[in-house]
Amino acid sequence: MSASNFAVFGHPVAHSLSPRIHAAFARQLGIAMQYTAIDATPEAFVARLDEFNAAGGKGANITLPHKHSVLAQCAEISDFARRAGAVNTLTRRLDNHWRGDNTDGAGLVRDISKRLGMDLRERRGLLLGAGGAGHAVAFALLDAGVAQLTIVNRTPARAIALADAIGEPDRVHTRDWNDLGRFGNFDLIVNATAAGHSRESLHLPFSLIAPRALCYDLSYGLAASAFVNWARAARIGYAQDGLGMLIEQAAESFAIWHGKRPNTDSVYAELRAELPLDASD
Ligand code: ATR
Numbered sequence: 001m002s003a004s005n006f007a008v009f010g011h012p013v014a015h016s017l018s019p020r021i022h023a024a025f026a027r028q029l030g031i032a033m034q035y036t037a038i039d040a041t042p043e044a045f046v047a048r049l050d051e052f053n054a055a056g057g058k059g060a061n062i063t064l065p066h067k068h069s070v071l072a073q074c075a076e077i078s079d080f081a082r083r084a085g086a087v088n089t090l091t092r093r094l095d096n097h098w099r100g101d102n103t104d105g106a107g108l109v110r111d112i113s114k115r116l117g118m119d120l121r122e123r124r125g126l127l128l129g130a131g132g133a134g135h136a137v138a139f140a141l142l143d144a145g146v147a148q149l150t151i152v153n154r155t156p157a158r159a160i161a162l163a164d165a166i167g168e169p170d171r172v173h174t175r176d177w178n179d180l181g182r183f184g185n186f187d188l189i190v191n192a193t194a195a196g197h198s199r200e201s202l203h204l205p206f207s208l209i210a211p212r213a214l215c216y217d218l219s220y221g222l223a224a225s226a227f228v229n230w231a232r233a234a235r236i237g238y239a240q241d242g243l244g245m246l247i248e249q250a251a252e253s254f255a256i257w258h259g260k261r262p263n264t265d266s267v268y269a270e271l272r273a274e275l276p277l278d279a280s281d
Pocket of ligand 1: 064193
C-alpha cells in the first residue's frame with residue numbers, strides 16, 4: 001500500500017504537529033506506519049475521507065473545522081464523543097465503517113492529573129467558552145469529578161445550551177461574561193475560547209484566580225500567550241498551555257489504533273523546547 005494509512009484531516013492543517021507526534025510514538029514502539037496531514041475544505045471533506053478509505057486508510061485524527069460534521073460519517077460513535085458532539089479520532093472497523101471517538105477530554109484530564117500531578121476532584125471550575133472545544137472539556141471535567149463548573153460564553157445562549165445538554169443543575173451553572181469581576185474565585189480556570197487565535201484579549205480580572213489555582217489554555221504557542229501571561233502575572237496560581245493535552249490526546253488515539261499507549265515524556269520535552277511556555281510577541 002503506497003498511500004498513508006493514518007492521517008489528520010483539517011483546514012488549514014499544514015501547521016499540525018500531529019504527524020510529528022505520531023511518527024515519534026511509532027518509532028518509540030517499533031510500529032511501521034505512515035501518518036500524513038490532509039487538507040480538506042468543508043465542501044471536500046467527505047470526498048477526501050472516502051479517497052482515504054479507498055486507499056486503505058485505517059485511522060484518522062479530525063481537527064477543525066470537521067470535528068462536528070464528521071459525526072455523520074461514523075456508523076459507530078463512542079459515548080463520550082456523542083455527548084461532546086465532536087469526534088477527533090476515526091478508526092476503520094473490519095466491515096469497512098468508521099468508528100468515531102473523542103480523545104480530547106481524556107487528553108486534557110491526563111495532562112492535568114498525570115503530567116502536572118494535580119487532582120481535579122472537588123475543584124471549583126470556570127470554563128471560558130462553550131464552542132466545540134468547550135463541550136468536550138465540560139464533560140471531561142465533570143467525569144473527572146470537579147465539584148462545580150461555571151460556564152461562561154461571550155454569546156450567553158451557547159453556555160446555556162451546553163449546561164442544558166449536561167443536565168446537572170446542582171453542579172453546573174452559567175453566568176454572564178460581563179459579570180466576571182463579581183464571580184468570586186475558582187481553583188481551575190480553563191480557556192476554551194478561540195480568542196487567542198485572533199490575538200484578542202479576554203480582559204479577565206485577577207480576582208477570578210484562587211490561590212494555587214490551575215489556569216489552563218487549550219491552545220499552545222502564541223495563541224495561548226495572552227491567557228498564560230495573565231495567569232502568570234497574578235502570581236498566585238499555575239499557568240499552563242494545551243501542548244500537553246495535544247500530546248496526550250494523540251497518545252489516546254494511538255492507543256485506540258495500535259493497542260499500545262506510548263510514553264509521552266520525550267515528545268513533550270522535545271516540543272516544549274520549541275514552544276516555551278513564556279512565548280510572547
Ligand atoms: P472551537 O471548536 O475551537 O471551540 P468554536 O466552536 O467556533 O471553536 O468556538 C469558539 C469559542 O471561542 C466560542 O466559545 C466563542 O464565543 P462565541 O460563542 O460567543 O462566538 C469564543 N470566542 C472566540 N473569540 C472570542 C473572544 N474574542 N472573546 C470571547 N470569546 C471568544
